[in-house]
Amino acid sequence: MMPPRPIPRFEAVYRNEQRRLLRYFMHKAGPDSAPDLVQEAFTRLFRSNALERIDNPSAYLTRIAQNLLIERGRRLARERTVFFPFDEGRDAPVCADQEFHIEAMELRRAYVQALRAMTPKTRRIFLMHRMRNLTHREIGERLGITQKAVQYHMTSALARYRRVIALQN
Template sequence: MPGEHPGGGLSAATDGAFTAILRETYSAEAPGLVRYFRHRMRDDEDANDLMQEAFARLAAHMRTKMLVHPASYLQRIARNLLVDRMRSARSAEATRGPALDEVPELGTAPEQSFGIERQDVMRLYKAAVDGLPDQTRQVFLMHRVENLTYREIGEKLGIAVPTVQYHLGRALARIAQALDD
């Protein structure tokens, strides 16, 4: 890999660029990421822990491959962490059952609120995707729905791979913003 020493690891120049990109991404994205987690988790401590975990995973990935749009990759990591956290919480609750003081009232099924919340998120997600500029939406759907690679999308649309990456990053940022609002 360019920028690596023969024995492995980043060269001093590449390591400096890596640190600068990571520091810049942290400054720009960390506050929004904490708000994103806090809004969904309702817990400041968990929000900070998840933000740190997201940046740790981003840094680990960037040690092996420099990213053109680290913020987009970071948003994907954040969503995956949130999904993992919710799955593990549901799994833990299912195995141990709720505490006596946490037993829901008989008239309110928690599944109903999850269903309503899921519908709200899907409505916001669909509206955000529908609101994307035409080419950005097309790139996003080709990548996420049709599972095409950047190169395949570029060939089909007659655009360069960096342009595909730009549109995908733009789509992810707008969708994340819509869900965050």
């Protein structure tokens, strides 16, 4: 004898559950989407071939309905995402102000640290050259030292800066 065909059982489940499922979807998804969701839920139930193996088709159908609503919500969220094309002419990249200020503070701190580590004479020569824009000859004349000595102190000061900055990176 052949096993009973699943269609009569499916029809019975459809008759018993269709209205309940329609109300459920109308409440959860609205009247426009409810009929399509009911049809999809029963299509999934029929395609699963699980009707013969399950004891409670109503609960199984409810789980299918819940999964459909979850999938629908995810799909709607993806569709709602708006992507704007990047136009390099209009949307020019800008530096992050906060990052720029943090880097400037760190550089200033390194500058002060390097200045403090210099001998007083080297510091004075360096500041005369960098802050007052004096030439090596002018600094030499004011301090009574040779241009070679001014160059030596400047080289020493710049080397110290390089070391301090290298430690920062």
